[in-house]
Amino acid sequence: MIDLYTDAQEWLEHYPYLYTVIALGLLILAAWIANWIVKKVLIRGLLRLIRATPLGSGSSEVRQSHVISRLANVVPAIILSVGIGLVPGMPEVVVIVVRNVCSAFIILTIALAITNTLTLINTIYERRPKAHLKPVKGYVQIVNIVIYALATILMIATLIDRSPLILLSGLGAMAAVLMLIFQDTLLSLVASVQISSNDILRVGDWIEMPALSADGDVIDIALHTVKVQNWDKTITTIPTKRLISEPLKNWRGMQESGGRRIKRSIMLDQQSVHFLDSDETSHLRRFRLLKEYLNGKQDEIEAWNKELLEQGKEPVNTRRITNIGTFRAYVERYLRSHPGIHQHMTLMVRQMNPTADGLPLEIYCFTNTVSWGVYEGIQSDIFDHLFAILPEFGLRVYQHPSGMDLRDLRDIRLPSAANAESEPGVTSLGT
Incomplete structure (x- = not known):
């Protein structure tokens, strides 16, 4: 068996391009097999393990969040990143590009897995009976934005094969531009903190904002917007920052008072x-x-x-x-x-x-x-x-005369006028 492998290797050395193609194909096949094993075996095992824990009721949310499946994609990327250097005859430039792309893909996959995990945590948190009193969806969105920003910087630094500190030092000169770009996000963040800390608004509150044609129940509080389902079942989307800067009537006090x-x-x-x-x-x-x-x-x-x-x-x-x-x-x-x-x-x-x-x-x-x-x-x-x-x-309700009142008054006056004309010595003036 060893002699057969040695003979095949010596024969392939006479055809370097074919040797490179076969080695690259084997590498891709190994990455695919590893991905299949992780997703079919490990993921199923982890889901079964989760069902046996107190979080078992949330196993469907875990599956729908794709957290584990995204992390499983890291395995083939690692195999490609390590194995590309073992492929004979592969140009150095190609090896560097493949490794950088794989590293960037790993960073992106981990970032997506973290954000999906935070979203999953928020979903499980909202199942609590009193979760609407302190919604955390806005804070989760802020953390997601920070993670995406850091992942973008690391991916760019990895692709250009430079230190991320170089990119971060350049961000100082772009601070004014970034403040302008993320102005709404920053204002919404401040508004969300004020709404939560001062308990101004909760999911389920009945609010009124005539200037924005909003009159109904709050059904969702996010970082940038608050959704209100009006009494006619239409949905009004209100920017979060306007809840602080404009008048708002919250009927929660009436609902809690019982009258x-x-x-x-x-x-x-x-x-x-x-x-x-x-x-x-x-x-x-x-x-x-x-x-x-x-x-x-x-x-x-x-x-x-x-x-x-x-x-x-x-x-x-x-x-x-x-x-x-x-x-x-x-x-x-x-x-x-x-x-x-x-x-x-x-x-x-x-x-x-x-x-x-x-x-x-x-x-x-x-x-x-x-x-x-x-x-x-x-x-x-x-x-x-x-x-x-x-x-x-002996009281009467006051109301303005209607057409029926005027018609009854006319019917009363007409016979009186007719009687007056029939009396002798009474004349009527004509025009």
């Missing part, structure tokens, strides 16, 4: 406001929520009026109960007995400044839920009831 505010007004017709007479007072005593209020108010007013002596005989000098004050007391007691209203938060019913559109009676309270649909249902039920019960107090 959502109702702040709406009923516009009352001011001409329907009047004092209650005895019949109207008796009528309102039927209301369970008003019985105690009316009795207490009546005693208070009678005690006040008794002190007026002779002046108290004139109704204009006495205090009397108004329908709007009684209605305001009714609304407040109605809210305090409502099962959907939070009783430990601010609750009041107040009159606002009169306007040309009526007298605003504002209801200010909080529901005991923050669910949007339930909140709207409670709010609607309350105002449905208040609008329906207003006539019991």
Whole structure:
């Protein structure tokens, strides 16, 4: 066997080019076999080992990240880098170029494996229940950028066969250019640090930024952008730096408080406001929520009026109960007995400044839920009831005349005009 190998080697020495081609082919075949063995044997063994660890539930993420498969590519590159020098008849220049390319490939592969590992760590971290409180995606992206920058410098230095310190010394003169190129990245980094340290924003928060047409839930916080899914299911992408420099409303406080505010007004017709007479007072005593209020108010007013002596005989000098004050007391007691209203938060019913559109009676309270649909249902039920019960107090809602109102007014005036023309001695002016 040894004699056969020696004879073959002596025969190939007479054909140096063929010897070089065969040796190069064997080197490439060895690199391919090594790559196949590593990927088919070692990778499967490592995945099985991972499944047996506490990270077993993340084995699918490990496979999808291609960390191990990328590291497996280092083996054939090392074989080619070492074996190219053993190929007989290979020019020195080719050997240097192949070694430099293999070294650059190894650097790139390791950099990609490290960045994929960091991405995998972030993916596993986001599976924690409270991961949205402190997202690390922005920091992972910063580290990835640094790794890519260092890998690029090392690859260039390896390909040109120069020390990387020469390239790093040249970066000092390019600092201003690099600052300009990475301006957005640096601003986004500062903004990300401020957002995280001050707890300004979390994944899942409901935010509003009218200037950017953003109104919805935060679904992703990255280094350069924050994605917001609006209520119409559209996605708004906001530059991270603008979250610091522009106004932002975060509804997290409302969601964590357990109550959502109702702040709406009923516009009352001011001409329907009047004092209650005895019949109207008796009528309102039927209301369970008003019985105690009316009795207490009546005693208070009678005690006040008794002190007026002779002046108290004139109704204009006495205090009397108004329908709007009684209605305001009714609304407040109605809210305090409502099962959907939070009783430990601010609750009041107040009159606002009169306007040309009526007298605003504002209801200010909080529901005991923050669910949007339930909140709207409670709010609607309350105002449905208040609008329906207003006539019991002799009050009217103010609204501008509509086309139907004008048509009814015309129908009333037309018969009156016809009757006037039929009376003797009445004439109408024509044009």
